[in-house]
Amino acid sequence: MRAALVVLAGLAAAPFLGFGEGYSLTLLARAMILAMAAVSLWLLVGGAGLVSLGHAAMLGVGAYALVVLDDARITDAVVVVPVAMGAAAFFALVTGAVAIRTSGVHFIMITLAFGQMAFFTASSLAAYGGDDGYTLYGRMTVLGHRWLEDRLVFHYLCLGLLALALLGTQMVLGSRFGRVLRAARENALRVEAVGFSPYPYRLVAYAAAGAVAGLAGVLLANATEFVAPSYLAWQRSGDLLFMVILGGLGSLQGAVLGAVGFVLLEEWLGHLTEHWRLIFGPLLVLSVLFLKGGLVGVLRRG
């Protein structure tokens, strides 16, 4: 976990190292929030061997749960966070119940299709802005206090939750539950032979990852104070998957490295040219073809 600790320490020190103004902090918050979503996706891809191409939908369900509550003027985190995480977990549970019955390429396609279903549903919610999205009345309050309006508080909240997600996922992977999950990734048949059915383990992992991604969605909505169907776009699912691979599937910390690397790369290329995807796309292809083991692998070899 050393590389991840260095990144987290860097993020903790960033406000005092000249990255304290609004724009840098916004960028870093985005990186940390996406890192959290990437950690939850890593649990599925790296931990359980379930390649989901619809993970952005979980993020979006969490964000839209917040929108529904915000529209009803319920903005306290004590209510919003559990409801949003619960909604995302429920969505994951229902879609996962069908998707996990399949495997391999079927699973990829079905998660993609469910993600797209959520996307079109969000686009058709005319009461919440439809395609145009929804601007929040303001950030969440915590027990009536407007703490999240403060940039530094928000920065450290995101950092703390990211660290918590990382630690929690690490603990889950080390537990009996996590060992069954990882064993089923390696060989589901043998796991069944020793008396475990992988299905409920995978489904619970899928729902848990959904809940964490839902929390990331809530944070992202608070960071930008704006929610749109683009939260659930399948390209974002692809981005999240790329973060996981860019960091490296070999270890959980790869998700954090990958997400931070991804956001910084995107930002840097965006400054270079308007058509930054012309560079980004080929870089993605090259990194898949040649960067085996991801950034973590490079660090280990180097």
Next chain:
Amino acid sequence: MSLGLLLVQGLNGLQFGVLLFLVAAGLTLVFGVMDFINLAHGVQYMLGAYLGASLAAWTGSFWLGLVLALPAALVCGLVLEWLVFRHLYERDHLSQVLATFGVILFLNEAVRAIWGSAPLQMPVPTLLEGGVQLMPGLQYPVYRIAILVAGLAVAGLLWVLVERTRIGALVRAGATHAPMVAALGVDIRGLFMLVFGFGAMLAGFAGVMAAPVLSVDPGMGDTVLILAFVVITIGGIGSVRGAFIAALLVGVIETLGRSLLPDLLRLVMAASPARQAGAALGSMLVYIAMALILAVRPRGLFPVRG
């Protein structure tokens, strides 16, 4: 909701289904033979539409545009295969998904850089202008019927190719057990190039045909790609017959659901919530149908491999 509306939307649905089939056929064959999942297949459809629209504008003739766009789409597909895809056959599905996702990002942006973000227009050819009378007072555009007929003709041709020729037998054998076919001395890479190029051209053809009726814009391939995935998942991966039936099913459900559900719901609730709930439900309908079918048959309607 009148019978005429139902008829028109049903025809629209079949026509959309036929277009979906043209895209899905290549996807399912490529996956069946090479176990290669190609997200960038939808891009081929988009390229077809852009090339067709540009070439038609350049030559001043829809037909020349169509004839020139097909080899151009084929060349694009083969270049992509040579440059990127063939390095991915031995890799896991995750790598294939990501690398082809990178190709999509690049090509969508390239199209935006070359043609701009505004949708392109492609005029309907003069030969196929106007409408036919379905019922008294109900006209239906000839061009849309032409799409339906052309799509069905290509589907028939594909059926003959796959079921009645030697190459088709090899493709079917490859989809069932590729290593065995290779062991029998068939050049499986060559066979795959053929299938891949053909699939790319079919998707390009669908793109050109769709260009005059749908909007030609940089994201058009993505929507079709995901529906094509739904089609091949429902139909059973690797099965052309399954893709055909599933494509028509998805086309009709998608079109009828979006247009009729708001009206249907108005029978049981007030107009404004009915419109909203109908729109939301209509867009979910295809995926709900997919979930139901997969809950009963996890490997699709016509699974190729046991």
